[in-house]
Amino acid sequence: MTDRPRTARALARQTLTRDILDAARARLTDEGPTVLSLRAVARDVGMVSSAVYRYFPSRDALLTALIIECYDELGAAVEQADAACDRADRPGRWLAASRALRGWSVEHPGEFALLYGTPVPGYAAPRDTVGPATRVVRTLIQVVVDAHAGGARPPVAAPGAPDVTEVVAPARAFVADRGLADDAPTELVVRTLIAWTALFGTVSFELFGHLEGSVADGDGWFDAVAVRLGADLGLSAEAIDATPARSGR
Amino acid sequence: MTDRPRTARALARQTLTRDILDAARARLTDEGPTVLSLRAVARDVGMVSSAVYRYFPSRDALLTALIIECYDELGAAVEQADAACDRADRPGRWLAASRALRGWSVEHPGEFALLYGTPVPGYAAPRDTVGPATRVVRTLIQVVVDAHAGGARPPVAAPGAPDVTEVVAPARAFVADRGLADDAPTELVVRTLIAWTALFGTVSFELFGHLEGSVADGDGWFDAVAVRLGADLGLSAEAIDATPARSGR
DNA sequence: CACGAACGAGAGCGCCGCTCTTGTCAGACG
DNA sequence: CGTCTGACAAGAGCGGCGCTCTCGTTCGTG
Numbered sequence A, B: 001m002t003d004r005p006r007t008a009r010a011l012a013r014q015t016l017t018r019d020i021l022d023a024a025r026a027r028l029t030d031e032g033p034t035v036l037s038l039r040a041v042a043r044d045v046g047m048v049s050s051a052v053y054r055y056f057p058s059r060d061a062l063l064t065a066l067i068i069e070c071y072d073e074l075g076a077a078v079e080q081a082d083a084a085c086d087r088a089d090r091p092g093r094w095l096a097a098s099r100a101l102r103g104w105s106v107e108h109p110g111e112f113a114l115l116y117g118t119p120v121p122g123y124a125a126p127r128d129t130v131g132p133a134t135r136v137v138r139t140l141i142q143v144v145v146d147a148h149a150g151g152a153r154p155p156v157a158a159p160g161a162p163d164v165t166e167v168v169a170p171a172r173a174f175v176a177d178r179g180l181a182d183d184a185p186t187e188l189v190v191r192t193l194i195a196w197t198a199l200f201g202t203v204s205f206e207l208f209g210h211l212e213g214s215v216a217d218g219d220g221w222f223d224a225v226a227v228r229l230g231a232d233l234g235l236s237a238e239a240i241d242a243t244p245a246r247s248g249r
Numbered sequence C: 001c002a003c004g005a006a007c008g009a010g011a012g013c014g015c016c017g018c019t020c021t022t023g024t025c026a027g028a029c030g
Numbered sequence D: 001c002g003t004c005t006g007a008c009a010a011g012a013g014c015g016g017c018g019c020t021c022t023c024g025t026t027c028g029t030g
Helices: A008-030 A038-044 A059-083 A090-107 A109-116 A127-133 A135-149 A169-177 A186-207 A218-232 A237-241 B008-030 B038-044 B059-083 B090-107 B109-116 B127-133 B135-149 B169-177 B186-207 B218-232 B237-241
Strands: none
Touching: A008 A038, A008 A059, A008 A109, A038 A059, A059 A090, A059 A109, A059 A127, A059 A135, A090 A109, A090 A135, A090 A186, A090 A218, A109 A186, A127 A135, A135 A186, A169 A186, A186 A218, A186 B186, A186 B218, A218 B186, B008 B038, B008 B059, B008 B109, B038 B059, B059 B090, B059 B109, B059 B127, B059 B135, B090 B109, B090 B135, B090 B186, B090 B218, B109 B186, B127 B135, B135 B186, B169 B186, B186 B218
C-alpha cells in the first residue's frame, strides 16, 4: 500500500502525516468533527498551525483523510468479524458483523459522528470516500445473499405495502455491479436496506443519547435489534434449518 | 402560554427574542448547529453581538431554546397528523404520523440535525428538553397501543432472539407512567422501539446523504419503510381485520 | 558544490464566543 | 412632575479559530 520512504525527509513526512492524523482522531473523540481545531491538532504534535498546511492543503483535506481512514477501519472490522465465522452459519455471521459495526462505533464515538452524524457544513465528501463507505453494507449484503443462495426463505412483502422496485433500482444495480447477486428479489433488497438503516439508527440513537430513558443496556439492546432484523431477513436459525424450497406466506 | 406584554419595553423584548430565534433557525438550515454563529445571527437581526446576550445568557442557552422549540414543532406536527386520521384506522394513523415525522425533517434539515444529528460538543441538554423530545415517540406508542387494545395481533419474538425484558424495562416504565398501557408485552415494546429507531434512522440516512446511491426516491422509500415497520407491529390492514381474539403464533 | 524544493516559524487577516465598560432611555416610585 | 434604577445597544478587547504569506533554514539532487 504505502511505499517505504527512501530518504530521511520522506520518512519524516510520512511519520508526521501519521502523527497529525492520530492527533486529529484523538481530538475527534471529545470534540465533534465540525469544531475540530487544526491549531489544536498542530499544538498536539508540537507544530505551529501553518506547518500543518505542508501536509494537508486544508482542514477539509484533513477531514477527507480521516473519513476515508475511518470508513476503512470500520469496514475492515465488519469484514473480519464476518470472516471469522463459519461460512455456513448465516445468523452467526449476521450477528457478528452487526456487533462489529456497533463495537467499532462505541469504541470510536467521535469517528462515528464524523461518518454518520451531521455532515460538516461547508464540506462535500469527494469521490474517494464512497468506496470505503460502502464496505459495511457490502458485507451485510454478502451475508444475506449467501443465506438466500443457501436456501433461506426470502421475506414477503406486507399486505398493502407499496411496490418499490423502481425506488430500490440503484441499490439492486449496486448489488449486481459488485457481483453480489444477479437478481435479488425486491423484498429482500428492501429488507436489507431497512436492516442496514436500523442498525446504524440504533447505534446513532445510542451514541447521541436518544435511548437514555428507554433502554438500560446498549449492548443487550443492540443484540436484540440485530437478531430481530436478521430474522426479518430470513436469517434466523429456524428459517435456515427449515426446508429451503417451501414457498413464502 | 406566553403572557401579553404590558409595556412597550416588554413587547420589544418579546419580539426581539422571537427575531433572534427566527434568525438562528434560518441560519441553522444551511450551516450546522455546532457552527451556528451568534455574531452572524446578531447581524441578521441588526444588532451587535454583545446585545444578543441581553436575551440569551449564552450560545448554549440559545441552542436550548431552539431545541425545545423544534422538538415541540416536530411533536405537534406528528400529533396533528395522527389526530387528523380516523381513530380506528390504525395503519393509516401509523403512516400519517411517520410521514409527518419525515415531512417536518425534510422541510427543516438544519433543525433535524440539531435534534438528531451529532450533539453539540460542549453542550449538555438540560432537563427541559426531554419532555418535548418524547412527543414523537409518545404518539407512535399511542397508535400501537390503540391498535393492540383494539385487537391487533402482537408481534412474536423471532426464534432464538434473546430476552430483553430487563433491557426495555425503562421504556415500559415510560409507557406505564404516561398511562399509555398498563402492561405492554415485551415484544411489542421492542418492536415499537425498533420501528421508532428505524424511522429516524431512515430520515437521518436520507438527509445525511447515505442513501445517495441506493434509493431513487426518498418519499417513496420512506413510505415503504414505514408500512413495513408498521406491519411488523401488527399494524397492517390484514392484521387488524383478522379475528381479534386469535392468540399469537 | 550549488540550486531548488520542502519545511518550520511567525505575523497578519477576518472571523468566532464571550466579557466589561459606557452612555442612553424607558418606566416605576416618591 | 422629577428622580433614579434597571434594561438596553454599542463598542473595545480577550483569546482562539482557518487560512495566507513571508522569511530563514535544511535536505536532496543534478
